[in-house]
Amino acid sequence: MNVAMLLSCSSFEGFFGWVQGQSRKSYLESYRNDWAWYYARGLLENRINPTLYIPALREAGKYQTDVGVAVRFLPLDRWYGLFEQVWLKRLSRTTRWSLYAEERINTVAFMRSLREALAEDEIDLLYIQEYWSGRFDHIVHAVSLPVVGADHGGLSNGVVKLFKHRALEGAAVCYGQTEDECRIIERYGGRSRFQPNGCDVSQFFPDPAVPRGKTILTVTRLTNRQKRTSDLIRAVAELPEEWSLDIVGTGPDRPMLETLAASLNLSSRVRFHGFIDRTEVRDFFRRCGVYAMPSANEAVALAALEAMACGAAVVLSQIRAFEQLVTDGINGRLVPVGDAKSLAAGIVNAWERREALGRAASETVRARYDTRILYSQLAESLRDSVHRDGANRPGRRQT
Numbered sequence: 473m474n475v476a477m478l479l480s481c482s483s484f485e486g487f488f489g490w491v492q493g494q495s496r497k498s499y500l501e502s503y504r505n506d507w508a509w510y511y512a513r514g515l516l517e518n519r520i521n522p523t524l525y526i527p528a529l530r531e532a533g534k535y536q537t538d539v540g541v542a543v544r545f546l547p548l549d550r551w552y553g554l555f556e557q558v559w560l561k562r563l564s565r566t567t568r569w570s571l572y573a574e575e576r577i578n579t580v581a582f583m584r585s586l587r588e589a590l591a592e593d594e595i596d597l598l599y600i601q602e603y604w605s606g607r608f609d610h611i612v613h614a615v616s617l618p619v620v621g622a623d624h625g626g627l628s629n630g631v632v633k634l635f636k637h638r639a640l641e642g643a644a645v646c647y648g649q650t651e652d653e654c655r656i657i658e659r660y661g662g663r664s665r666f667q668p669n670g671c672d673v674s675q676f677f678p679d680p681a682v683p684r685g686k687t688i689l690t691v692t693r694l695t696n697r698q699k700r701t702s703d704l705i706r707a708v709a710e711l712p713e714e715w716s717l718d719i720v721g722t723g724p725d726r727p728m729l730e731t732l733a734a735s736l737n738l739s740s741r742v743r744f745h746g747f748i749d750r751t752e753v754r755d756f757f758r759r760c761g762v763y764a765m766p767s768a769n770e771a772v773a774l775a776a777l778e779a780m781a782c783g784a785a786v787v788l789s790q791i792r793a794f795e796q797l798v799t800d801g802i803n804g805r806l807v808p809v810g811d812a813k814s815l816a817a818g819i820v821n822a823w824e825r826r827e828a829l830g831r832a833a834s835e836t837v838r839a840r841y842d843t844r845i846l847y848s849q850l851a852e853s854l855r856d857s858v859h860r861d862g863a864n865r866p867g868r869r870q871t
Contacts, residue, residue, distance in 0.1 A: 473596050474521045475854060476544075476589070478611075479508055480601040480626070482556075482578045484528040484545060491695065493722050493747065500535050500543060504750065507624050507669060507774060508601075512541040514670075514847030520854060523593055527582040529553060534593070544589055552581035572632040575606030583614060590615060596858045602626035603646050603657075609639040618861040620854065621646040622667070623653055625771040625793075637661045644857035647850075649771045650796045667850055668796070670843035671777040675754070678783030678834055682758045684826065686715045688819060689760035689784070691753060691775040692767075694723025700789070701725070702732055703766045703812050709736045710816035716741045720748060720756060757782035762822045765789065768809050772797055777841055780804070780833035785822040787815065803832035 481487035488494040494503050503509075512522040516539075523534070523542040529552070531545035555577065590598065595617065600608050603621025612619045621643050640646060640662030647667035648654040654664035688708065692699045701719060708717045719729070719742065726744060733742040753775075757763065763779035764787045770776075772793045780786055780797075786804040788794040798804035805818040822829055 473519075473855060473858060474523070474594055475515060475597050475599055476523050476525050476593065476595045477508055477512060477599045478525045478586075478601060478607075480605060480607065480624070482527065482574075483548060484526045484531055486529075488526075491693065491723055496531055496545075500537055502749070504539070505747070507771075509539070509541065510669075510672075510774065510843070511847070511850070513539055514843055515851055515854075516540050518848055518851035520851050523595070525586070525589065527578065527585075529556075534589075544593070546582045546585040546589060548578075548581040549584065552578070555581075568630055568632055572606040576610050579607045579610045583611075586611070587615065590617065597644070597854055597861075599854070603640065603643065603662075604628050604631045604636075606632065608643075609635045612639045612642045618644040618857045620644050620857055621662075623647060623649045623771055625769060625773075627769050628653075628656055633660070644861060645853065647853075650792050652792055665853055667853070668772045668841060668846065669774050669777060670841045670846035671774070671781045671837050672843050673781055673838050674844075675750075676757065676778045676781035676837075678830070679758045682755075684759055684761045686761045686823065687759070688715065688717045689720070689756050689763050689779070690717070690765055691720040691756070691779075692765065693721055694719075694725045694729060696725040696728065698768055698770075700766045700768055700810065701729055703810060703815055704764055705729060705733050705736065705738060705742055706812035707764075707766075707816040707819060708738055708741060710813055711819065713741070715819075716743065718743050718745060718756060718760065720745045720753060722747050754778070754782065757784055760784055761826065762787055762819050764815065764819060765794075766807070766809065766815055767791065770794065772841070777837055780830075781837040781841075783830040783834045785826040785829040786833055787818040787822050797836070798833075802829075803836045804829055 488499055508524055515522045523544050525544050527548055528545040529548055532547045534544040536542055598619045600621050601624050604626045608621050637660050640660045645665050646657045646662045647665050649668045654666050657664035696702050733739050757779045763784040765776050766789045770793050789809045790806040800806040805822050807814040807818040
């Protein structure tokens, strides 16, 4: 069975190039740090062949990678480059309607490439990242194969929902990362399935021989509007001088965050490590005193799961996905979004209770978020979607 996984970005160059600092070469050869690579490898292990689909301004073609996951770039029509220069610089993102229009116009610009790719790769099912987008509304009725939508951190609040009933009804299934999200899908007429992110507990687990010091760790994309790393830097300013902060990740807001740290006289206590591989990240998880993620919105974040699996005491923002993951005071701490003082207090409390919180955090991940179980369930659900569609449309190829 062949599945295409369409990533939610307007172009490879815009997101992976500008935001993540990746070239085509580095992305194909070494970038393995987001949900798509985790899920794709999990599907491979369950006998499903995934291909990552990414719209692109300048890239084209299909590439194989060393982990067995294929990547295909979907060329955007030439007119889109001119549109992007005018729209994105002058008009875009001023309202929810302008954002929705941008998403649908972007989708129109790669639909020809998408249809050609689906046929050439003999795709049986299209998996679309984020069903609250205008992209999903457009595609679900524009291709002649089953479509599923997934929740990887997108928000239902503040988006255009005028066409959402029809779109969700047309999808084979939509995967929510929380039970609340599943209920929202169903209210809009969709078929929901609870499918949270998971963690490879065979790779991420505690190492009791590694000592933990008074260091805070966050692993994040440096886009501050969502990730709110600035709150974490301000929290460090509330803590005694023996505390330091390690920031792993890259993004366009790094210069702003470095300037903030300098303005608070924290340059020697806040360290920016940039992009590092997963083995190094695991070492950080195992030796940090506290892992913190003060995001305004997230799915069940992979980095938080991996930190917990490694036995770190975690301090997370009080948002829906993290409330599902952490019971405050039992396996971590939850603090209000945007409150640096509460964040600092939570960090101190988590440090004082680090052994009990870390042990409970690791047990939570092993019991509820093991990828061996979750990816097997996802693969079975995708097969069911294809078989159900084949039964409804007898002329379709069976798998």
